[in-house]
Structure formats: structure tokens, C-alpha cells
Amino acid sequence: MPDLLIELFSEEIPARMQARAADDFKKRMTDGLVEAGLTYQGAAAFVTPRRLTLTVQGLLSASPTLREERKGPRVDAPEKAIEGFLRGAGVSRDQLEQRDEKKGAVFYALIEKSGRPAPAIVSEVLGQVIRGFPWPKSMRWGAGTLRWVRPLQSILCLLSDEAGAEVVPFEIEGIVAADQTFGHRFMAPDPITVSGFDAYQSQLKRAYVMVDAAERRAMIWNEATIQAFALGLEVIEDPGLLTEVAGLVEWPVVLMGLIDPEFMDLPGEVLKTSMKEHQKFFSVRNPKTGKIERFITVANRETADQGETILAGNQKVLSARLADAKFFWENDLRVARGEGLSAWTEALSTVTFHNKLGSEQARIDRIVTLARYLAPVAAADVDLAGQAARVAKADLSSEMVYEFPELQGVMGRYYATAAGLPASVAEACEVHYAPLGPSDQVPTAPVAVAVALADKLDKLTGFWAIDEKPTGSKDPFALRRAALGVIRLLLENRLSCGLKAVFAQGYDGADADDLLGFFHDRLKVYLRDQGIRHDVIDACIAMAGNDDLTLLSKRAAAVSDFVKTDDGENLLQAFKRANNILDQAEAKDGVEYSYGADVKYAEAEVERALFAALDAEAGAIEAAVLAEDFVAALSGMAGLRTPLDDFFEAVQINDNNAVIRRNRLNLLSRIRGICLSVADFTKVEG
């Protein structure tokens, strides 16, 4: 069984697209082969900046011959029907067979699709895969019409077995497949003739190309950490950067350089961001001082001077970059110390937040109002919360954030501190954007929490008011993330507040019920991840006070735990039974049985026992509900399970005696009422 090797050799593929491209190439190629009848034993794809490589082992040498029998019309059917059948089956009249069946003689067509040799199939599938490749962005070049991520330059396509290797006849846009590839662009540019994947990989390695991105990544990381370790330093981990850098080189050479001491006093975040964004350098830190002192750059070649020229060049570029950063930092500090942050917040009046929602400054005014309103909820000082909200976005006007938008917040803290603002205000400047995702850390300091909530709630009420809600996969303003942020801020800090009243403090004109519904949907997603079923949440959303998400989730957690217990499950069944009986009786009789049951009409012992149990538990349950202690309320309800089960077991509700029947229905109504005081159990499934 032959092995297949394909290499699509092109001009430099963007690093961010490489991993996905390798996966797509493997999946689409092997799917196509299997669909055409060529099964295989194993496959793997590799990618470098200049090549996309696929190896498939143990491929069938030809697709199997397929025989199909198709039943046709009766022999005496009209001529047109028979002709139609022949066309559909793709056979001629003399290939038909007659068979006698119960209803008479019937035509059968025997269709045989002969297998096709692997090269023909590979060639066909490869053409389809190349033409339909899902690059995030593709282009044309020269005078051609083919699209690829960057110009495609050559194709290697081989089928090989013990007998040798054979080029698969294939041609696309004038590029004819061959058994050749090329080594490193500068270190070994000559053509290399290849006979199979193992040889390909080792020949390329001799030609300064590491085909496997995982190997390049590992090599870079090992070498970087070893070099840093030798000097008692540590490389700051950055898996995203590592993957990107491994996608920029075929032959990684790790070089470590010094940061000019004149820049070492820049904030670490600035050094790191500048080096990463502009130069794709790793930061190397001194664990004793916590300062970033060196950088790691990864070159794509070896040189006679051991990288000296390359390192000197990189160092020089870095110094120019850091000189810019230092210039911004010093200018910003001068403003923050001299004029305070108000100079920057005023400048935000000319920056549009959204054309229907006004300027950034108008937005800040609203956030201040919300933050002051929310301060008591978060146990924050009202004035500090207002002050923090006022300056939280000031750094957007700073030169540093203009240059590095990803440093928003971080710089705010530095500048607020420089302006002599209280530490809690400075902290709020940094963390009020958080949490940015389901795993991002949630602020806990009261002032920061108030501003973080205000920031998100302004955004949500604003976009709700102008009807720019998320739809389907579209959420351009990240409103789902904002709502999840509010949920996590409230729940993880155990803060109680009625959201509808908060919405009323936000942007004017948001549909509060609709927005609350959006929060409930997000809350379901959040609680589902914690193992709480959607029907349990629905049962709790149906209760009063459902705009207090902390209360709601506390209730949901208690109910969720309860229905998982034996008592809970049984009580739920008993509740449903009681509810059904009541619903039917009330519908039939046209009355509501809420008059109040009286123990003096109780006939059976179990009935009296139920009355006793109710009398014993009702007060405690009611008190627990009032105190929002749902666990206690539910454990009280659990005490009703046995008497209720016994009651249903022994007693006929619809007694012939109308008084007894009415009394029992009223008794059920009382039980229903108690259950419904905790959650709407009619909505709980099971």
C-alpha cells in the first residue's frame, strides 16, 4: 500500500493562518480521498512559512470496484419508463436482466463502477482542495485566476511504496507537480529531489528547514529558557507569541540581547508590549528584581558571525522603539503630574464612542452616575466611586495608549497614581474593564467593582436603547461579554441589587424587560456551566425579585441541589401530582381551592399526620424564604415528603363526600403554595 506525500510550496504564509491551514489541508484531502474510495491508515500535516505538507500512509493503490443492483420497471412497462430507467442507471438495454417476481417479470440493472487508480483520484481531490481552500483571506497573482494565500510556487506530489516513488500527474495554473522541493530561502535554496516523507523530512533538515511547527516551537522555547537560565534570568511565557514566532521561521536561531539600561525604568508592561507587538521579542526578566532586562529574538538563519549583526540590528531597532515609548511615558507623566487626569477626560469630548450614543465624555458622565448609584451595592464610598468613574478612561487620551491600545487601564493606574489619586481609584482605572471573559479575574475591591459594573451597564443600556442588540453570531459591541461580566461581578462578590432599578439609572430608553431577559439568558449559560439545569433556572426566574441575579442564582443553586436528592425528587413528583389534581379540579369546578383546609374534616390518620407536618414546617419554611435561606426552606419542605407520600398512598382525594373532597383539595393547595414560595416547580422537568 503506497504512501502519499504532498507539499504546496508558496511565498510566505501568514503565521496566524498556518496551524488552521495544516488542519484544513489534512481534513479536506483525506475526506476527499475516502469519499472517492481511497481509505488510508494514517495521516499528518505540517506547515512552515513557505510550505504546507501532508503525508498519508497506507493508502489503497486503487479505489475498490463497486457493484450495484438496481430494480427497474416491469418488463411490460411503457417504453418511456424503461428508457428513463436506463438513463438514470447509466446502462444500455442489453445490460438489463429480467427476473420473475410475484407481480411479473421485472428489469434489473447491474451497474459496475470500476475502481480507479490512486494517482487519478489524488490528482482530482488535490485540485478540488486547492481551489476550494478556506483561507481566511486569499489572493490572485500574475495573470492567473487561481486563489491562494500568497503566490503558489511549486507542488510536490508523490506516491511511494517499496518499489519506488512516482510523481502523481497533476497540474494547476501552469504549476506541474514534481518530486522536488527547496530548502531554506537563504541557507540552502537549491532544489531537492525527494522519494518519500521520511527522506523529505531529513533532507529538509539538512537544508535548514524544520518541517514540524511543534518541533520549532519546542526548540525555540528550550533554547530561550536555557540561555536565560545561564544568566540567572527567566523568559516570560507567552504561548501565543511562541506560536507566531515559530510560524515566521523555518530554521529558528534564538538570540538574546540586552535592553539599554536607560529604558529599564519604563513600566514592565510597556517594555513587554512594545517588544512583543513591534518586534515579536520575548521579554526576559530578572527574578530577583522583577525587572525586564533582556530580550529574546528568533532569527531565521545561522550566520558566520553567530548572529552578531542580526542582534545588533534588532537591538538598534528596539532602542528606537523604546525611545518612542519613553518619550510617550515621560510626556504622559508630565501631564498627569502637572494637570491631573482632567486634561485627558476633557479631550475625550471630541472622541465619538458611537454616533448614536455620543462622545466618550458623555459616556463617562453616565458611568459616573451609575457608579455613584451602585457604590452602596458594592459597599464602596460614593464619592470615591464617582471620582474613579470620572478618570477611569482618561488614559485613552494618553500618548502611550494611543500607541498601544492594549495598555488601556494598565497605564490608567500608573497615571492616576502619578496624579496623586487614591489607591482605590488608581486600581479601578486598571481593572474596571474586567472581567473580559469567562476565565478572566473578577475585581473585588469595592470602588473597582462599582466602576466595573457601571462601565458595562452603561454599555448595555445604551446599545439596548438604540436597538443594537447581538443577533446570532454577531455581537460587534461584545455585549454578551459585558453581560457576563456584570453577572460574574455580582455573583462572585455576592452583591444584591435589583437590576431594573439600575437600568433606570443607565442610558435612557432601554427596554428593561427585554434587557433583563438577555441577562437571564446569559445567566443560564453561566449557571449551566456550573451544572445547574435550564429548567431549574426557569423555575427560579419565574419568582419575584428575579432582577436580583445573586438572589436568583442562590435560589437556583438550592433548588438544583434539592432536586438531585432523593427527598427532593420525590417531593417534586408529589408536588406535580398535587398540582395536576388541583388544576383539574379547579378547571372542572371553576373555583380556586385556596380557602384553607381544616384538620377537623380530616378522616384518615395519614391525613392528620400531613396536617401536623404542615403545621410544624410551614412557619419555618416561610421564615426561611423571607430570609432568602433557600437551603433551609427546601430542607423544611423535604420534611413533608414522607407524610405527603403516605397521604397519596392511603387517601382518595376525590372523596364522595363533597366536604371531605373540598378539604383535601384545600390541603393540596396549601402544599402547593408552600412549594411555590421557593420556586415555580411546575417548570422543573422530571
Place this chain on the structure above:
Amino acid sequence: MTMRQDRPSCFQDIILRLQSYWAAQGCAIMQPYDMEVGAGTFHPATTLRSLGARAWAAAYVQPSRRPTDGRYGENPNRLQHYYQYQVLIKPSPPNLQALYLGSLDAIGIDMNLHDIRFVEDDWESPTLGAWGLGWEVWCDGMEVSQFTYFQQVGGHDCHPVSGELTYGLERLAMYVLGVDHVMEMPFNDPDAAIALSYGDVFRQTEEEYARWNFDVANTETLLHHFEDAEKECHNILEQPHVDPKTGKRIIMAHPAYDQCIKASHMFNLLDARGVISVTERQAYIGRVRALAKQCADAFVLTEAGGHAL
């Protein structure tokens, strides 16, 4: 690829080497366009000639003006007036990367000692309604050129595709010559009887223009110029294709495009004066793009635009 170990001595040496290198590759060496533009791409030899089916190969220096980048000649590498070297070849040849690397070699960058990388960078010009895919080319971590395969210009799909190379000449020269401040870079031969630095040539003009760009330029006048250019562009393009005087089919794509360039530069000046708000900005860019698009529409109806083919 020939290896040249001799290093260039000054700014103009680098320009001369690029000129002779690209001339040797068969490019028409053109002269700068005689109008104020923000980048070499605006030269009609690129913008208009990248449209249509006719083959084209040109290289030229283009003085470029970016009023907002003015720093009174004090910043080591920011200038409001600087030079770009621009190459445009249509259809893009299959060995364009190798040709490009040859040009680096020609200006004294030794491939055996330096680390050259092609790093993804997609190019888009909202004012020209143009975009392409390509890279910024890094030499030891520094961007030395922009390499783009044009996909669309003036709203038209490019067929065939042009390959465009843009070198920021000052930055590249400073790197090759090992100079830290642009004003200290030797402009002509440093051993010449009258040796001139970049600063001797441009420091004063940088100051003068920075002052004018930022504080003096009369915004009302500039706004009128913008509107006049826009009007004249429309006026030109509204004319019948057949000239009533000569009876010839003369579509005036280039004169119209001059007005588009003018409008674009007026917008840049207004921007530097800080009188354009964020929202207005988009509207102005949209107006220039509309002009560029109409010029492109007109050019493809001309012979140079491939109409007769």
C-alpha cells in the same frame, strides 16, 4: 544574484543603485509625479497603471508629504516630507521576491549576515478604494519595505495583478549607512568638495513646513481648494468621450485624477490643522475615494487602461 560587498556612501548612492538595479530588471525609470502626494502609490504610474490588462513595469522615486508627521526636523526619523522608492510590475512576475532581494543586495545588504523576513501585512488605502495582500519586509527586525500584490484599485479588481514594492528611503538608508539621526545622514558623497548632509538639504524646510502645516495654513482656503478640486474632477469626467474640437475619443482620466490627488492632499493638510473631527474624517475619505473610483472607471475606458485590447 551578484554579491556586492562595497557599501553605499550616502543617501543618493542608495537611490542611484536602486535606479540602476530596477532599470536592469527592465523597469521604465520614471520621474516623481509633479504634484503633492502622500505616498508613491498615488503616482498615476501606480494607481492608474495597475488597472486594465496592459503589461507595465515602472520604478521611480516619489517625494511624499505627510503633514501630520512633521516634527520641525527634530525627530530622528519622522519627517513631513520624505522619499519613497516605488516599483510596480504588472503582471507580477513569479520571481518578484527574488528580484526584490536582489535589490537589497544591490544597496549593500549582505544576505549572509542579515535576517530577512516576510511578515504578513495587508495593505489597504481607504482613500484610493484599494487593497492588496503581502508583507512588510523585515531586515534584522526593522521594516525596510512594503511588498504588496494589488487585488483591487479604485474599486476595480486587478486583472492581471500588479506586484508593488515600496521602500521608505530615509529609513532604509539610515539603516544601511548606520546613521541614527536622519538629519546627520550624508546626502551626497561625504568626500565631495561640497559635502551635504540630509539636514543641510532639508532641516530648514522641515521647520518651515511644520509651522505652516500645523499653525498657519488657512483652513478656509484649503477647504475651498478641496471643493474646487472635487468639482473640477466631476467636471472633467462629465465631458463627452469624443472631443468636439478634434473629433477624437479623448477620455481625460489623468487630468481628472490630478484633481483627485489634489483633493487628497488638501484633506491631509486640513487633517494636520486639526479641524477635521473623527466623524467628518470618514466623510472626507469617502469623498476622495469616490473621486478615485470615478477616475479608475474612466481610465479603464482608455487605451492605456486596456480598453482597445
